Amino acid sequence: MPIVTIQVTREGSVPDRQSVTAEEKAALIKGVSELLLNVLNKPLESTFVVIEEVDTENWGWGGLPALEYRRQLAAKIK
Amino acid sequence: MPIVTIQVTREGSVPDRQSVTAEEKAALIKGVSELLLNVLNKPLESTFVVIEEVDTENWGWGGLPALEYRRQLAAKIK
Amino acid sequence: MPIVTIQVTREGSVPDRQSVTAEEKAALIKGVSELLLNVLNKPLESTFVVIEEVDTENWGWGGLPALEYRRQLAAKIK
Amino acid sequence: MPIVTIQVTREGSVPDRQSVTAEEKAALIKGVSELLLNVLNKPLESTFVVIEEVDTENWGWGGLPALEYRRQLAAKIK
Amino acid sequence: MPIVTIQVTREGSVPDRQSVTAEEKAALIKGVSELLLNVLNKPLESTFVVIEEVDTENWGWGGLPALEYRRQLAAKIK
Amino acid sequence: MPIVTIQVTREGSVPDRQSVTAEEKAALIKGVSELLLNVLNKPLESTFVVIEEVDTENWGWGGLPALEYRRQLAAKIK
Structure with a gap:
């Protein structure tokens, strides 16, 4: 009876989405x-999956909103 | 001080909703x-309830998006 | 297909538990x-319930660990 | 690698928002x-924060939807 | 930056565990x-996974604690 | 009426804990x-905080259990 919650940012997996x-x-x-x-022999019928899409301004990483953190990370790598 | 989270699909309880x-x-x-x-003698004032409505395409059951799983289930029963 | 999560402090509902x-x-x-x-016509078989018991020192209210907040609240009422 | 989830009602912090x-x-x-x-020496880069905004009609307190509970509370104080 | 939470009952995947x-x-x-x-081009380094094991008496299905529901289900099938 | 959930690995903030x-x-x-x-003018009394400690083997990062990922990260830096 597993429950899997997948939280991702609300954005496309390629630039035009x-x-x-x-x-x-x-x-x-x-x-x-x-x-x-x-892995655990759980029948398909007993697993629930919930996908939660989170606006990028609601997601924080490195003490910053996600998009700003990515910009800083990209700038550092250059 | 209980917290209750109720996750349901975002759909009506009757066909026209x-x-x-x-x-x-x-x-x-x-x-x-x-x-x-x-059941637990928790005063009403100390309970928080959060209802989360989840789009049906974001909910999985039986390895499928929820609506598709229900269709397969309904077809099996016939 | 609802999922209900009930979080409560790990403690008894009466003094001797x-x-x-x-x-x-x-x-x-x-x-x-x-x-x-x-309320929503959800069949019993499609509802999952998860109860999470949280140690009282891991629960905060009023800016304080739960037991300390309750002590302050009780002292105020007197 | 902490994850912090902050759930708040979707409303402004001042009357005009x-x-x-x-x-x-x-x-x-x-x-x-x-x-x-x-407090825990966790580097900024290893902390994820997710902010969830919850519609006021989806938030319950005191056995009532949040806004109604606040109205009753305000009426009691007078 | 996905976060995946996997909730499963605390029990073995085979009888002797x-x-x-x-x-x-x-x-x-x-x-x-x-x-x-x-599926989403998310780098491995940006995904967090949290596994939560839930005691079987804290998991409900079909309006019953999980083990009792399974017993009823098994009895019906016979 | 915010709810804040803080998930951290169950380990000490300094080596001897x-x-x-x-x-x-x-x-x-x-x-x-x-x-x-x-930030949001929420009174202290209306905020609930729940701290969840997660065993390190139940926490994944970089496709690996957390401690193994940290070992690989530390080895790379050298």
């Missing part, structure tokens, strides 16, 4: 449910 | 707060 | 599952 | 990340 | 982190 | 409650 697509969500749900079947 | 109504939310809040009072 | 009993947990599970059936 | 501002969110992220650095 | 093993936990962490890399 | 101390927990509760007062 603004959000996670329905296909990507279905792939996450399928992949993680099969993982629990393979 | 698209979401949980304010009255239904109030009934959930009242019901669960009274349950904690009756 | 140190924790929530198995009977009380079963009553919480039953009560909240029936509430979702009654 | 309808929501938490980006500046306030940045201040929460900065403040809580520095707190974990100061 | 009482809990999830460290190897199984490592397999869950590896599998879900690679899933987020493959 | 095995866990977060009660004093450190109280400092986290005080600090984060005052932050919400200062």
